[in-house]
Ligand SMILES: [Zn+2]
């Protein structure tokens with residue numbers, strides 16, 4: 001069996017894993033790095049089909065290209081297809097607004113949506129001589145680990161092993177060949193319960209002092225996770241951006257989330273912003289959860305602009321801020337690019353690590369429990385940190401390099 005990473009090896013993002021088995025070519029994930037402009041993986045050769053682990057664009061962003069180009073079928077959960085569709089529309093709008101060339105358009109996206117073959121959740125699929133099984137990945141709703149039984153392979157393309165409000169943690173599945181992400185190789189997360197407490201205490205402090213809290217959050221997963229946490233803790237919260245649309249999709253695909261009733265209650269209790277008037281009410285009320293999570297556009301900029309000179313108020317970041325984003329600049333330099341103008345941010349800026357990825361020890365434990373013969377580490381900037389602790393044959397391929405297992 002030959003394997004080649006078209007992208008996503010020794011880097012976080014733009015994953016594309018090409019597997020050549022007999023006369024078959026198949027692809028696991030095919031994404032891009034959203035940016036201005038985005039960066040892409042190597043062009044895929046003709047493939048028989050694609051298996052898609054989840055909707056994040058670094059795994060799904062190039063699916064419309066490959067599915068329309070080669071008329072390839074795409075296997076995923078229904079929720080992954082539905083969320084991807086929303087993200088494609090958004091990405092095409094951004095590409096058009098910024099005027100950079102893009103590898104596909106609406107037509108290709110529509111063709112690819114027709115080529116999806118979807119499963120409600122964690123199904124076993126038999127096709128084309130392949131025996132595939134989806135397992136919950138605990139990362140975002142709809143995400144799966146992909147087991148190809150006849151090739152003894154397990155793909156853990158973005159996993160989280162801890163329990164959160166939204167999802168159960170991923171459970172290990174025995175496999176001979178394990179492909180695993182290493183986003184947080186070498187880095188541990190804080191204990192989630194303690195983190196939640198500190199986060200809520202911080203919000204309490206700001207509100208008691210008469211300040212406002214703006215919480216930038218990713219539309220997929222983080223917005224809903226935090227809405228559930230804030231609801232459970234009795235806070236009146238306003239939600240702005242794509243998070244409520246995505247929550248509706250999650251509630252339609254109940255098997256992909258841990259507790260549909262709890263998410264439903266939380267979403268009913270939050271106030272949704274639909275207009276500029278709503279935005280003013282939200283800010284007046286005090287706690288706003290809004291996209292985008294890394295402050296690269298979206299309604300969050302309006303809110304930050306309003307509170308940035310108020311020393312009583314706070315921007316509370318809840319996710320990893322990629323190098324080169326507004327969020328990273330805010331964290332490191334207390335500055336933000338506000339509609340093309342760089343401005344100083346004088347309010348409080350805090351960071352809480354609500355990650356959707358397994359931390360170092362969690363990855364190590366997961367790998368041990370899978371008890372593989374071969375481990376292929378990807379989606380990582382620090383793969384050696386994991387490799388050193390793994391008792392198996394470890395592969396850390398480069399993009400474009402062919403490996404045989
Ligand atoms: Zn992901």
Ligand SMILES: [Zn+2]
Nearest residue numbers: 013056058158
């Ligand atoms: Zn990823």
